[in-house]
Amino acid sequence: MKVELQNLTKVFPSRHVKGEEVVAVNNFTFTIPDGKLVGLLGPSGCGKSTTLYMICGLQKPSGGKIFFGEDDVTLLPPENRGVGLVFQNYALYPHMTVKQNIMFPLQNLKGADKLTKEQMLERAYECAKIVQIDELMDRKPSELSGGQQQRVAIARALVKMPRVLLLDEPLSNLDARLRLQTREEIKRIQKETNITTVFVTHDQEEAMSISDMIVVMKLGIIQQIGKPQDVYNSPANLFVAKFLGTPPINVFSGKIKDGKVIIGEEAVLDVPGVEDQEVHIGIRPEGFILKDDGPFSCKMENVEVMGRDVSVVATNPASQNPIIRAIIDADSPIDQEAETVRFAIKKNKIFLFNKETEERIYTGTEKGAKQKEVK
């Protein structure tokens, strides 16, 4: 089932009579392809949960339309939309056993959809098997671990065979190890059931690792939509570039002059065909190459060796972050005592952004230029 959002807008009225309205979601247009796992990603307050609740039907949009396949569901109440929702804190009914929790949505069915007790049990066990909790059916939620509760919540959402599965911050209540495991689990369940799934997260790593597609949002406005790797490799603006990636991108104030990128006094890269202007320059940590005669010099602070790779911490007066972090190959010879360190820059890891609009300036040679039209 593909989900189509057209000009979806949500305005919350102000608490005070004279105060300003809050536009939580602004003109959101996006089609979620059938059977895909899509992550809504953004910092808190960017409207991603509101978008999810509007798809679910718990909140009414102030404007715009929502389609499930060909059906306009904008005005339908949640129970008639065929959605399953997993809440951030799971909202499992504490007084029911796991089995009762999973069967609860089925017991609500009326008329022709009504199931016999045996059918309900069968469906409940089927779903429990998918999320691997069929051993725990007679326990109460309080007797389960966080990860198990999460699975019960997913099973409860799945048991009605929803057309769309919605997950609100599904991993935020889990510890780091469980989070890693559960996100694989969600991916697996989604693949197995092939239900169109939307999930909300503020954790870019989480979104990147399991989504087929991510939607980056800021203050209710879509910043960029695409496959996780594409968005990472070719951010549409400075916000997206900063938001994705750990360690974060290094941002410098600089300018373009005579087709060269200038940071401080140094011309670090040729970018033929770009007009002279002031720019923000973003360089991914993996975009630095240690090179004795490299064009870009920084003051060496220290070197962190973390097994797989080495990260060089340096400073530069033009940097907008207090430190620059460069990840280099563990095999590269590096003199930790040196005062300065010199880098060459990988061409596909450097991004230029307009000083005022913070929009990406495409350099023509890169394939990312294509991305602009998509947006």
Next chain:
Amino acid sequence: MANSMVESRHPWKAWIYLSPALVLLLVFTVWPIINTVRMAFLVDYSGLKAVGGMTFKFGIGNFSKVLKYKKFIQCMKNTVIICFITVPVSTMLALLISVALNSIKGLQKFLQTVFFLPYVTNSIAIGMVFAAMFNIVGSFYGTENELIVTAGIINNVIEFFGGKPVNWINYGSTYAANITVMVIYIVWNALPFKILILLGGLQSVNKQYYDAAKVDGTSRRRIFTRITVPLLSPMIAYVVITGFIGGFKEYTSIVGIFGESMGPADNAGRLNTMVGFIYDSLASNNQGRASAAALILFGLILIVTLLQLYVSKKRVHY
């Protein structure tokens, strides 16, 4: 507790700190309880006679006398009837009102105050107002020439809808009418506290349970019976248990409606309760009888509470 975590080097210090509370408890709680038990088992014990140097036999004479006493049986019957009607009715009403209150947005604070007002009003005063509402001024059974000043607000309402006025509490009124008035009054009086507790419970229920139920297409009735009531069950158990304990100790409300005669003019004492019986016995210097009645009341409350705890073990979800 050999290796308890906190061990003082001076255990006597703890006793000093505890002493003010301990002394008060010993004098005003522990000793009276012991003394009640003692007096209950001294046949025909009377404080006055004891001062006069009389001695009393030890035995269960007080209990057997009290239980054979017609007045006491009537008191026990009144108490039990009032308890077993008012507690379920007031709990159900309080539950419905608090759910309704919780679901409205505007005026909620105002209505909360309105519903809570009776709680801070003196129950004798409320009783007098209720008595006035049910009271008939003038003669009810007289000829047409005799003057009925007013049949009371309640009868006026009944007449307005074409019903026949009822003699609620006056001379010649029936037992059923009397009990009905008591039940209405006690339920009304019991509502505020129950609403307060249940509304507090409702407001602490996570709203997401209701969102989840909505997404699952749960009907309102099912939300109420399968989600609200189970989640509120600890509070419901609390108001039911305290309601029964309060109900067994009912006394002031009867005084409020019927005055000290504890019944209509032609049948004084008909609506007396167990606590009323205890007071009367004390007033007539029958401390032995009063103590025995008090212990029977204690036993009744204990049995009912234990029963409720047993039931709530299965039905209450903490």
